[in-house]
Amino acid sequence: MGLTGIQILGMLPKKNCKECGFPTCLAFAMKVAAGQADIAACPYVSEEAKEKISEASAPPIRTIKLGSGDHTLAVGGETVLFRHEKRFEHPTAIGLLLRTDMAEDEISERLAKFKKLRWERVGVKLEPEVIAIEDVGGDAQKMADLVKKVREEVPEAVLVLMSEKKDVLAAGAQECGEHKALLYGVTLENLKDMAELAKETGFPLGVKADSLGEAARISEELIKAGIKDIVLDTGPRGLRELYEDQVIMRRAAIKKRFKPFGFPSITFPFRFTENLVTEYMIASVLVAKYAGMIVLSDFRADLLYPLMVERMNIFTDPQRPLVVEEGIYPLNGPDENSPVCITCNFALTYFIVSGEIEGSRVPTWLLIKDTEGLSVLTAWAAGKFGADTIAEFVKKCGIADKVKHRKLIIPGYLAGIKGELEEELPDWEIVIGPREASGLPPFLKEWKAA
Ligand code: B12
Numbered sequence: 445m446g447l448t449g450i451q452i453l454g455m456l457p458k459k460n461c462k463e464c465g466f467p468t469c470l471a472f473a474m475k476v477a478a479g480q481a482d483i484a485a486c487p488y489v490s491e492e493a494k495e496k497i498s499e500a501s502a503p504p505i506r507t508i509k510l511g512s513g514d515h516t517l518a519v520g521g522e523t524v525l526f527r528h529e530k531r532f533e534h535p536t537a538i539g540l541l542l543r544t545d546m547a548e549d550e551i552s553e554r555l556a557k558f559k560k561l562r563w564e565r566v567g568v569k570l571e572p573e574v575i576a577i578e579d580v581g582g583d584a585q586k587m588a589d590l591v592k593k594v595r596e597e598v599p600e601a602v603l604v605l606m607s608e609k610k611d612v613l614a615a616g617a618q619e620c621g622e623h624k625a626l627l628y629g630v631t632l633e634n635l636k637d638m639a640e641l642a643k644e645t646g647f648p649l650g651v652k653a654d655s656l657g658e659a660a661r662i663s664e665e666l667i668k669a670g671i672k673d674i675v676l677d678t679g680p681r682g683l684r685e686l687y688e689d690q691v692i693m694r695r696a697a698i699k700k701r702f703k704p705f706g707f708p709s710i711t712f713p714f715r716f717t718e719n720l721v722t723e724y725m726i727a728s729v730l731v732a733k734y735a736g737m738i739v740l741s742d743f744r745a746d747l748l749y750p751l752m753v754e755r756m757n758i759f760t761d762p763q764r765p766l767v768v769e770e771g772i773y774p775l776n777g778p779d780e781n782s783p784v785c786i787t788c789n790f791a792l793t794y795f796i797v798s799g800e801i802e803g804s805r806v807p808t809w810l811l812i813k814d815t816e817g818l819s820v821l822t823a824w825a826a827g828k829f830g831a832d833t834i835a836e837f838v839k840k841c842g843i844a845d846k847v848k849h850r851k852l853i854i855p856g857y858l859a860g861i862k863g864e865l866e867e868e869l870p871d872w873e874i875v876i877g878p879r880e881a882s883g884l885p886p887f888l889k890e891w892k893a894a
Contacts, residue, residue, distance in 0.1 A: 447497060447500045447501065448477055449474035449476070449477040449478075450473070451477075452473040452476050452477055452483075452497055453469060453470055453473040455490075455493040455496065455497060456469045456472070456486060456488075456493075457486075457488040457489065459488055463486075463487050464485040464486050465481075465485060472485070472486065476497065477501070479501060479523075483497045483501070484498075503520075503533070504522075504523060504697045504698045504701055504706055505522040505523075505694070505697050505698070505706050505707060505708060506521070506672070506673070506674075506706055506708075507520050507521035507534070508520050508626075508673050508675060508707065508736075509624065510602045510603075510624050510625065510626055510648065511602040511623055511624060512622045512623040512624060514600075515599065515600045515601075515602065515623070517537055517573050518534045519534050519536075519537050519736040519737055520533075520534060520708030521533040521534050522698070522708075522734070524698065525698055525699075527758065528762055531761040531762060532758065532759050534708075534736075535756075535758075535759040536730065536731045536735050536736060536737065536738055536755055536759075537573045537574050537602070537736065537737040537738070538572040538573060538574065538727075538737075538738055538740065538748075538751065538752070538755070539572065539574025539576045539604060539737060539738065539739040539740065540558050540572060540574070540575055540576070540739070540740060540742070540743050541576050541739050541740065541741050542554060542575060542576065543577075543578045544578065544579050544580050544581065544583065544586040544587055544590055545586075551590070551593070555575075555593075555594065555597050555598055557743045558572060558575060558601065558743065559598060561743050561745055561749075563749060563752065565753065565756065566791045566792075566795055567766065567768045567791055567794075568756055568766065570749070570752035570753065570755075570756060571752075572752075573601070573602050574603070574604055574737060574739065575594055575598065575601040575602075575603055575604070576603070576604035576605075576606055576628075576739040577591060577594065577603060577604070577606065577616065578606040578607075579605075579606060579612045579613075582612060583612070584609075584611045584612045584615035584616075585615065587605065587607065587612045587613075587615050587616040588615040588616060588618065588619050590616075591603065591605065591615075591619040591620060591625075592619045595619060595623065599623075602623075602625070602626075603616075603623070603625035603626070604625065604626040604628050604650065604710070604737070604739065605617065605620075605625050605626070605627055605628065606628045606629055606650075607629050608629040608633075608634055608652070609629075610634065610637040610638060613627045613629065613638075613641060614641055614644075617641070617647055624646070624647050624648065625647055626647070626648050626649075626650045626675055626737075627641060627645070627647050627648070627649050627650060628675070628677070628710065629652050630649050630650065630651045630652060630662055631652055631653075631662070632658065632661065632665075635662060635665055635666065635669075636669075639666060639669040639670075639671055642671050642673075643670070643671075647673075648674065648675060649666060649673065649674055649675070650674075650675045650676075650677060651663055651666070651674060651675065651677055652677055652679070653676070654681075655678060655679055655681065656678050656685075656689050656692060656693070658679070659677070659678045659679070659689075659693075660702075660704040660705065663704035663705070663707065664704045667703060667704065675707060675708055675710045675736060675737065676707050676709045677709065677712070678693070678709070680712070683716050683726060686711065686716065686726075686730075687729060687730075687733060689709075690709060690711075690730065690733050690734045690735060691733055691734065692705075693705040693709060693734070694733075694734045707736075708736025708737065709734070709735050709736045709737070710735070710736060710737040710739070711730050711735045711738050711739070712738075713726035713727045713738065713740065714740065714741035720744060720747065721747065723740065723741060724740070724744075724747040724750075727740060728750075728751055731754055731755050732758060764817060765791070765792075765817035765818070766790075766792070766817065767789045767790065767791055767814075767817040768789050768791050768794045768812055769789070770789055770812055770814035771811075771812055771841070772809055772810075772811055772812075772841055772842065772843055772846065773798065773809070773811075773812060774807075774809060775798060775801045775802055775807070775808045776801070776802060776804075776806060776808060778807040778808055778846075779807065780846065780847050780848045781847070781849065782807045782808055782809055782847065783806070783808050783809070783851070783853055783888055784808075784809045784843055784847060784852050784853065785797070785801070785808060785809070785810050785852075785853045785854075785877065786810075786811040786812075786813060786834065786838070786852060786854055787810065787811070787812060787813070787820065787855060788812070788813060788815035788818060788819060788820050788823050788828075789812050789813065789814050789815055789816075790815065790817050790822075790823075792819070793819050793881075794812060796881045797810065797884070798810055800881040800882060800884045801884060801888065804884060804885035804888050804889060806885070806888040806891070808888060809843060809846060809847065811838065811841060811843060813833070813834060813837045814837075815828045815829050820855045820857050820858065824857075829858070830861060830864075831861045831867070831868050832868060834861075834865060834868075835869045838852065838869055838872070839869070844871075850871050850873060851872070851873045851875050852865075852869070852872050852873070852874055853875045853876075853887075853891075854875070854876060854877060855877055855879070856879030856880070856883070857879055862874045862876060
């Protein structure tokens with residue numbers, strides 16, 4: 445169980461030095477207990493206390509980091525059973541399968557798909573992250589060659605290397621260098637060898653079990669052997685069992701703090717069907733309940749896209765609205781005579797307004813002001829989209845250098861701030877636009893710079 449703020453305070457040196465960034469040790473302890481500050485920020489806490497507090501405040505499901513640098517992928521780190529209790533932390537990683545016995549052409553075709561099948565939706569990138577390479581035949585050189593090819597052609601991909609043979613995984617790991625791959629294939633038989641390999645490489649291990657009980661046993665043995673980074677596969681028995689395993693592991697880790705299940709899972713839906721559509725349906729269940737990683741037998745745009753959208757929706761933070769970046773958005777190729785509109789950075793508002801402007805084909809500058817994801821009127825009511833903040837943004841954003849005229853079109857719902865805004869921006873004429881974005885196309889077509 446986590447420690448309370450008072451328990452943490454008891455372990456601090458209580459100097460109230462403020463070096464942690466908080467005014468008192470008590471305030472700092474409360475933040476650490478709430479998971480909003482890291483105990484390492486205290487320069488005077490003893491190593492022993494640091495370890496105890498870090499351990500107690502660690503998420504019940506360990507965060508496993510794979511890859512390297514800009515291409516680091518985190519899985520796990522979950523703290524709740526249901527998203528509305530707080531949020532889910534790390535989206536289920538989606539991967540594509542390669543096998544060491546696949547023909548060159550097929551591998552090239554798959555790598556091309558991996559690079560191509562990515563989208564952007566409401567400002568969020570939808571991208572697969574993982575390539576899993578399965579050893580067929582136990583040839584270490586073949587594994588090394590394929591890992592090398594994948595690293596060269598898609599350096600952004602995080603790798604899962606699949607084999608029950610230590611030398612095959614070691615050869616693949618060698619080609620990864622610093623780019624941490626998941627070494628998948630730990631069984632009761634090879635456990636000792638694999639634990640050694642994990643220690644040599646510093647790479648996480650993937651458990652390959654035949655049942656929930658066996659997964660717990662292997663996990664327990666690995667923990668005893670000093671392995672910290674583990675990913676769990678409970679094995680292919682049936683679809684129902686697969687689903688139940690995910691739920692049981694999540695519940696046991698979060699409700700009972702059962703350590704052997706305190707790790708993310710990896711799943712392979714193709715083991716349950718030969719039909720690709722069914723495979724993606726299984727994957728969609730696993731995104732919702734609770735897979736850490738899913739490896740798919742193949743990528744198909746029409747199946748991958750909805751899976752990615754589902755993942756995006758489940759892993760957004762319910763307490764934070766989707767936002768777009770503050771800035772100047774040129775729509776339909778505007779020039780120095782084109783109209784200038786302003787709106788908030790709530791993604792829903794942005795996509796409605798920009799969609800209408802794009803549809804009108806009128807070249808337009810759209811200014812997006814950061815309102816912390818609130819809609820026009822909500823932001824106004826919250827003091828984030830009033831005359832003062834809009835004026836400040838218009839002055840600093842640089843739009844005055846892009847247009848010759850000085851006319852700013854504001855949302856019709858903000859008509860009430862016209863006078864105040866003209867006082868704040870004396871060089872600008874404030875034009876009240878229509879209330880609804882659907883009124884923008886006829887409005888813009890009528891618009892004249894002079
Ligand atoms: Co509120 N909220 N809300 N709210 N909220 C409403 C906005 C409203 C109108 C409800 C009411 O009383 N009738 C009032 C504002 C009253 C007023 O000022 N006239 C209101 C209030 C008072 C509040 C609170 C202050 C309540 C409180 O705490 N006392 C807080 C403030 C938040 C804070 O302090 N942090 C509050 C909170 C919320 C939550 C629950 C957080 C959500 C916020 C969700 C979000 O913004 N991300 C919330 C909602 C959902 C709403 C609600 C129901 C819908 C807002 C919405 O999402 N609209 C409205 C009621 C309503 O509007 N029916 C109340 C959809 C988006 C797309 O609309 O941004 O306005 P939009 O964009 C449209 C137009 O403005 C136009 O096109 C878009 C589509 O047509 N448009 C244009 C947009 N940009 C541009 C640009 C140009 C140039 C043009 C021409 C047109």
